[in-house]
Amino acid sequence: xxxxxxDLDWGIVxxxxxxSLKVSGLAAILASTIGIPVGVLLSLYNFTGREFLKxxxxxxxxxxxxxxxxxxxxxxxxxxxxxxxxxxxxxxxxSLGQMLLVLPIVVSITATSIxxxxxxxxxxxxxxxxxxxxxxxxxxxxxxxxxxxxxxAAFNRAVAxxxxxxxxxxxxxxxxxxxxxxxxxxxxxxxxxxxxxDVAIVLGLILLSVVFAISxxxxxxxxxx
Amino acid sequence: xxxxxLRNVVKDYGQFKLSLSMEIERGITAILGSSGAxxxxxxxxxxxxxxxxxxxxxxxxxxxxxxxxxxxxVFQQPVVFRGTVxxxxxxxxxxxxxxxxxxxxxxxxxxxxxxxxxxKAKNLSGGEKQRLAIAxxxxxxxxxxxxxxPTSNLDAENASIVEKCIRDLAKSGKTIVxxxxxxxxxxxxxxxxxxxxxxxxxxxxxxxxxxxxPKNELTKKFVSGDAYY
Amino acid sequence: MARxxxxxxxxxxxITFGLYFYEQNKRKELKILTISTTTSLYDTGFLDEVARxxxxxxxxxxxxxxxxxxxxxxxxxxGVSDAIxxxxxxxxxxxxxxxxxxxxxxxxYNFFVIVGPKxxxxxxxxxxxxxxxKKIAEAGREGKAIWVSRGDLSGTNVKEIxxxxxxxxxxxxxxxxxxxxxTGAGMGQTLLYASNEKAYTLxxxxxxxxxxxxxxxDLEILVDRGEELINVYSIIVVNPxxxxxxxxxxxxxxxxxxxxxxxxxxxFGRDEFGMPLFYPAVEVLEKKIEPYYSWIAKYxxxxxxxxxxxxxxxxxxxxxxxx
Numbered sequence: 001x002x003x004x005x006x007d008l009d010w011g012i013v014x015x016x017x018x019x020s021l022k023v024s025g026l027a028a029i030l031a032s033t034i035g036i037p038v039g040v041l042l043s044l045y046n047f048t049g050r051e052f053l054k055x056x057x058x059x060x061x062x063x064x065x066x067x068x069x070x071x072x073x074x075x076x077x078x079x080x081x082x083x084x085x086x087x088x089x090x091x092x093x094x095s096l097g098q099m100l101l102v103l104p105i106v107v108s109i110t111a112t113s114i115x116x117x118x119x120x121x122x123x124x125x126x127x128x129x130x131x132x133x134x135x136x137x138x139x140x141x142x143x144x145x146x147x148x149x150x151x152x153a154a155f156n157r158a159v160a161x162x163x164x165x166x167x168x169x170x171x172x173x174x175x176x177x178x179x180x181x182x183x184x185x186x187x188x189x190x191x192x193x194x195x196x197x198d199v200a201i202v203l204g205l206i207l208l209s210v211v212f213a214i215s216x217x218x219x220x221x222x223x224x225x
Numbered sequence: 226x227x228x229x230x231l232r233n234v235v236k237d238y239g240q241f242k243l244s245l246s247m248e249i250e251r252g253i254t255a256i257l258g259s260s261g262a263x264x265x266x267x268x269x270x271x272x273x274x275x276x277x278x279x280x281x282x283x284x285x286x287x288x289x290x291x292x293x294x295x296x297x298x299v300f301q302q303p304v305v306f307r308g309t310v311x312x313x314x315x316x317x318x319x320x321x322x323x324x325x326x327x328x329x330x331x332x333x334x335x336x337x338x339x340x341x342x343x344x345k346a347k348n349l350s351g352g353e354k355q356r357l358a359i360a361x362x363x364x365x366x367x368x369x370x371x372x373x374x375p376t377s378n379l380d381a382e383n384a385s386i387v388e389k390c391i392r393d394l395a396k397s398g399k400t401i402v403x404x405x406x407x408x409x410x411x412x413x414x415x416x417x418x419x420x421x422x423x424x425x426x427x428x429x430x431x432x433x434x435x436x437x438x439p440k441n442e443l444t445k446k447f448v449s450g451d452a453y454y
Numbered sequence: 455m456a457r458x459x460x461x462x463x464x465x466x467x468x469i470t471f472g473l474y475f476y477e478q479n480k481r482k483e484l485k486i487l488t489i490s491t492t493t494s495l496y497d498t499g500f501l502d503e504v505a506r507x508x509x510x511x512x513x514x515x516x517x518x519x520x521x522x523x524x525x526x527x528x529x530x531x532x533g534v535s536d537a538i539x540x541x542x543x544x545x546x547x548x549x550x551x552x553x554x555x556x557x558x559x560x561x562x563y564n565f566f567v568i569v570g571p572k573x574x575x576x577x578x579x580x581x582x583x584x585x586x587x588k589k590i591a592e593a594g595r596e597g598k599a600i601w602v603s604r605g606d607l608s609g610t611n612v613k614e615i616x617x618x619x620x621x622x623x624x625x626x627x628x629x630x631x632x633x634x635x636x637t638g639a640g641m642g643q644t645l646l647y648a649s650n651e652k653a654y655t656l657x658x659x660x661x662x663x664x665x666x667x668x669x670x671x672d673l674e675i676l677v678d679r680g681e682e683l684i685n686v687y688s689i690i691v692v693n694p695x696x697x698x699x700x701x702x703x704x705x706x707x708x709x710x711x712x713x714x715x716x717x718x719x720x721x722f723g724r725d726e727f728g729m730p731l732f733y734p735a736v737e738v739l740e741k742k743i744e745p746y747y748s749w750i751a752k753y754x755x756x757x758x759x760x761x762x763x764x765x766x767x768x769x770x771x772x773x774x775x776x777x
Contacts, residue, residue: 026470033466078533079697088534089488089517090481092474120304123274127298129320129365138316142307172517175506179481179515190520193642194497195665 008199012173017206020159020183023091023169027098028155031106034099035154036147039110040140043118054111060104065163072097073167089170091181097164102154109153113146114139145222152218156211162189184210226285228369228400229271234279236266243267245426246279247419249402253395255415255432256404257447262421264404265301268371271402272298284368298371301404303358303378305346310338310357313346317361329364336360337386351378359387369400376410388414408448412436420444485514487703490529491539492609494641495687496520498660498731500722501539507718508707516707522608530554530692536700537691537707541609546690547756555690556767557774560739560760561711562687562719562732563750566613568677569645569662570654575599578654583680587621590654594633600653603629604644605636613685614656620682645671658685660723660731667727681745686735686754693767705772712736712774739777 042054074080076088087093121142125135140147162185165171169181171190182190184207191200227248236243243263249271256264269275273293281288283295306313314329333339336356341349346357355378362370372391376384391414395401405411411418411432418435420428420443428435428444439445487508491501501518508514519529523542527549529535538555540546549555568578568586576593578586593599604611615625628634635653637644641661648655649671665671677683689708694701716734723731738746739760756762761776769776 026473029466030470033463037463074532077529080532083533086478086481089519090477092477120300121306124300124304124306125320126274126293127272127296127300128317128361129294129297134320138306145307170517170519172519173502173505174509174515174517175502176509177505177515179477179484179486179517190497193493193640194499195642195661195668195670197668197670 008202012175013203013206015180016182016184016187016203017210019091019180020185020207021210023094023165023183024098024155024158026095027102027158028151030095030099031102031154031158032151035103035106035150036110039107039147039150040114042107043111043114044136044139054108057104057107057111061108063101063104065101065161066167067163068101069097069163069167072100072164076168088168089172089181090179091169094165094169094181094183097168098158098161101161101164102158105157106150106154109150110143110147113149114143116146117142148218148222152215155214159210159214160185160207162186227282228284229402230280230282230285231270232280232282234270234277234281236270236275236277241424243270243424245421245424247426247429249400250417251395251398251400252416253391253401253403253414254417254419255411256402256419256421257406257408257411257435258404258421259406259447261423263424264406264421265373266424267421268298268373268402268404271369272296272371274298295368296371297362297365297367297369299358299362299373299375301373301377303351303354305349305354305357308346309343310346310349311342313357313361314364317364321365332360332364335363335386335390337383352380352383355379356383356387359390363390363394367399369402370394372401372403374405375403376407408436408450420447422447485512485703486517487514487537487700487707488517488519488535489537489539489704489707490519490521490526490535492523492526492541492687493520494608494610494658494661495539495541497640497642498664498723500719500731503718503722504711504715508710514703514707522606523612524607527554530690531696533692533697535692536698536704537689539687539689541685541687542612543686543754543756544612546688549690550756550761550765554693554696556693556761556765557705557708557769557776558688558690558756558761558765559708559712559774559776560686560688560735560750560754561715563735563738563746563754564659564685564730564732565678566610566656566683566685567659567662567675568654568683569648569657569673570599570676571652572672572674574674574676576654579676581677583617583677583682584621586677587617587623591621591623591628594631597633600633600635600648600651602644602648602651602653602655603634603636604641605629605638606640608641609685610641610656610658613683617656617682645673649673659729663723663727663729663731681749681752684746684749684753686750687732688754688760691767695767705769705774709772709774 042050075082076093077083118139121139122135125138130138165183165186169186171182171186173180173182184203188200188203227250229249232246234245243266256267258264270277283292306316311329315324318324318329333342338356338360341353359375376387379387391401415432418432419426422443428439428441436448439448496518505516505518508516523540523545526538526540527545530538531554546558576589576599578589590599590601594601603614618625637647641657642665644655645657645665689711691704691708692698716736719732719734735750738750759776
């Protein structure tokens with residue numbers, strides 16, 4: 001164990017950890033930017049196709065990341081339909097892939113947390129003299145902790161998933177390289193395959209700490225809200 | 226002129242149907258009846274929260290969205306917003322274009338809630354929540370105040386505080402409608418009583434007349450306390 | 455408030471586009487070579503070393519994507535990679551026959567090993583490969599031994615299938631038998647499984663040595679000699695006519711691998727494991743060092759050459775000769 005720790009290059013560990021934060025952070029932010037409005041729309045407005053859309057998002061909730069990864073890989077490969085974007089084996093590629101993966105989480109948690117409060121808060125706001133628009137705003141603001149939760153859940157899922165990071169990122173690592181894509185999960189998988197279980201465990205603990213830290217900070221934010 | 230005038234108002238839920246005409250004037254009107262009589266539905270129609278068939282005139286005008294600003298309603302199951310007790314009041318006040326903290330605190334004091342002003346509203350007890358809901362309604366200036374079972378979660382002391390507030394409102398010339406199944410409360414508080422049964426207005430009159438000289442057998446049974454539906 | 459939210463959302467989208475174009479531009483300025491490689495080679499760490507050298511010496515970023523041989527070939531077909539490093543001759547031949555690959559060079563070899571529990575219930579220690587396979591099947595049928603196969607059509611699995619065939623068994627038939635287990639997983643997982651089950655399996659040297667040194671497995675090398683066990687690694691460059699825009703860089707990499715790279719290969723892992731993980735193949739081919747030359751020729755050549763004429767493409771411009 002000790003000798004393996006000696007092998008561990010903390011500079012590389014820091015680089016990989018920061019990349020995980022950056023790539024999955026962007027994924028969660030993008031998914032929130034798109035998913036929260038969609039969740040609000042799905043929960044507050046009646047339109048044709050609403051139930052259909054909802055069921056699509058609910059189905060996508062459980063999609064295995066490897067399936068998603070494979071699918072995106074075929075789309076993004078240079079000879080695939082979206083190959084011209086040059087996204088395969090890039091950080092942005094992972095971010096966008098993870099964004100698609102976690103979008104249903106954001107949509108469905110947002111929609112559920114709004115639906116839980118919508119009726120009674122909406123009516124209460126009306127009885128207190130709010131216009132319909134003000135009442136909708138109040139409903140959304142009441143659902144805010146749930147919406148914040150949807151973003152954390154999205155980040156946690158993104159940072160902990162392997163399929164997309166591996167298929168779209170490729171676990172590229174060059175010492176001193178400027179276009180690396182190795183993140184915590186792909187590094188863990190690689191070290192396990194290489195029999196360097198101890199390194200994998202250290203990286204796993206870092207991943208857990210990241211998830212805990214983010215959840216903890218977000219809980220503070222939730223309280224402050 | 227009646228503040229509220231309902232003409233042939235019908236709300237049909239299929240297995241339950243509310244159908245009545247009535248006029249409500251300033252002062253305190255109690256809607257009396259057992260649960261399932263249609264009291265809440267009636268209040269919700271008056272509060273413009275419910276669609277219905279028939280005609281509804283508010284101070285002589287056909288009631289519409291714009292009259293909602295003249296009415297407020299306190300639900301039986303109190304709903305509170307996130308944030309503190311004070312935040313809840315300040316939100317209501319802000320919708321009224323008034324965000325005076327003094328006013329909020331004055332009302333909290335009145336309803337015995339000042340001690341919990343800084344507490345998260347979600348963490349209050351049932352009784353405290355109900356008083357908060359009432360405080361929120363009292364904070365805003367309205368023509369008509371609707372209370373659905375306002376003291377159902379309260380102990381005797383707090384119930385009498387709430388009843389005093391309601392009386393004060395009436396004294397200042399407001400129109401108050403309380404839905405209640407409590408005959409004693411109706412007797413204590415109201416100027417007029419409307420007795421509802423199965424969605425129908427069975428009898429409507431001065432409180433004294435309803436309790437001392439009911440014309441209908443159902444009313445008689447109910448006000449004598451013999452009937453528990 | 456609604457306006458603020460819209461502005462925030464727009465800002466996020468603009469920043470994302472900015473990041474995207476920044477990344478794409480940066481990649482254009484960098485010299486990036488993408489090479490899909492078989493996992494067993496990648497997991498030795500040899501390619502990490504190669505990538506480091508290329509970055510430091512030439513400023514070229516070599517991106518190695520680790521996959522099974524089949525998936526690596528698929529990568530190349532989809533235009534993802536500029537070259538592949540693989541070790542399954544039949545698949546390589548097909549890849550070139552279809553016109554995707556050119557200029558195949560054998561650059562390294564090592565030996566697969568048959569590993570098993572220390573007490574060796576099938577008594578294969580010191581046997582020839584064919585005998586060992588026969589003994590394991592026999593002991594297996596008697597319920598005394600277990601064989602673990604990767605069953606994933608990786609290079610190692612392809613080798614295993616050939617070994618069963620050489621011993622007179624049909625892989626498709628025996629894989630149905632009770633003593634025959636399949637993991638469908640990588641070499642490391644398969645070794646861990648075999649160790650737990652006290653079973654025999656076929657492994658590449660690199661993975662076995664790393665797991666053994668880390669104390670993760672309780673298996674020993676029982677058969678390591680024999681031409682049948684030779685494992686030949688080659689590089690194939692993706693045909694520019696199939697859209698490889700990085701042909702020039704890929705050829706320079708190939709050139710390095712069969713010249714300077716040979717020395718790196720020779721030294722790699724020696725200190726760590728006490729034995730080399732790979733042997734450089736170029737000098738064996740050049741000087742016809744026996745018996746390895748014959749073995750490589752037998753198990754690594756296609757129609758008598760590492761790269762038949764019809765699969766060569768402007769290699770002489772890079773000073774590369776074929777054997």
